[in-house]
Amino acid sequence: MMKNLKQRYCIVGVGNTAYGRTPGQSQAALNVAAIRGALADAGLTTADLDGVLTKAPTSTFPKLWAPTIAEALRVHPNIVGTLDQAGATNIGLIQYAISCIELGQGEVVAIAYGDNPRTGTRATYARARGGDGAVAGLFGAPSSYALVAQRRMHEYGTTKEQLAHVAMTHRHHASMNPNAVFQTPITYEEYMASRWVAEPFGLLDCCPVSDGGAAYIVTTEARAKELTKAPIYIRGIGQSHPSWEFFRRPDMAASGAAVSGRLCFESAGMSTADVDFCEIYDCFTIVPIITLEEYGFVPRGKGGVFYEEGNARLDGRLPCNTSGGLLSETGMPGTQLVCEAVRQLRGECGARQVKHPEVGLVSQQGGILTTHATMLLSLEGGR
């Protein structure tokens, strides 16, 4: 049980749409399809919903988005809200859902993200950073993360060759995921030959802009036990947000994972040794390397070697991004990683199934290492 809570909480249903290009599907449609899918997966219906929580679609950032989705589901929930932590939102919303349920405001809460930047507008992904970013030539997320990567590589000796192994490993996993946007394995030579975007990143270091939706249902252990599928227990959550405009942060190339991970492991009463697999927000290849290092799975500077040696592969010591992650499954901001972790723990992942996992870690971050949240999920409820 998470520290200081009076009961245990579970994820009981997960759902998602097709990823990539979904012409004709509105942002609302992608949210609704994902939530209805998650409810069906749990053996629940919209009538069971007490809450609808969303991350706003990145491409347009509409106001009062959760109430819009509640209407699209024809429900009048006690709990609605949209949290703005960029890619860390999808765990932040779970924390909010738990606090609402703990306070007695409801029992079953849906958390969803859906957006159609590929067939709609993707202008936000190429916008200038901050007020003076345009005249400085800093447009789009790849250039900003490239500045982070260059600094991190300078500080810890991470190499371009090691970045290649992140891209190749996650693509290898996506080759076993029929819903992944990119399923064709890539070789080292193909990686090195991919066109530059912003050094040190080539095209294969960057996640694609994708349409799609994903959702999950959070409820109490008591309610979860009435349902058909095995409940997946939320064992720990931690958040820590470096905040600030990234290039002004004193330690620019550090993420919030160090503290958010520590808080998460503490709330779960677990350590890195308990973790069987990780689903890490891999918008760019440098990020899983930074994340594994900051969590303490490997010393700082050794994350790249960890990938290079195959430890993050499905048959390795700590499989990472078993669905292909943002890099290869879908570039959506993170909701889908929670779905994958739940399915892995249930043993539903077919060819890409980790052998009998008991504990999975989900790492999410947003902005330019601006926000960070960590969650530990497990098959057993623990003490």
Next chain:
Amino acid sequence: MSDMNFEGFGELFPEINELNAPFWDGLAQSEVRLQKCGKCGVHQYPAESFCYECGAQEMSWVPVVGEGTVYSFTVVHQQYHKAFKAFMPYTVAIVQMDEGPRMLSAMLGLNKPMAIGDRVQPCIRKVSEDRSFLTYVPKDK
């Protein structure tokens, strides 16, 4: 270098308002200016009505040398805006100014790649009679 044309950068300027005008007017007069706190003495950028460090509302503008070191950089190969077309690929650097603030800056027309830790100096580029912007170039030896 002298044949570089920066007219296309005009539309990339931020909205110039009461708060930030001294910075941009300074550049138009070939001067790099930062805000300085009258209470704690730190230099800051971007402009605010208060000091980020101590909260005092005693900010004034002062001219600075503006030299610094490259904290990080990237060479951008994707053309996001036509103003940069003549400079592809171009470098974007985060410059740690000697005065304290970190500045984001384009480095245009470089003869050789930059490295983290390199010393750099301001190079103000003229867009029009009343508008210029700040870039950096390697420091003269």
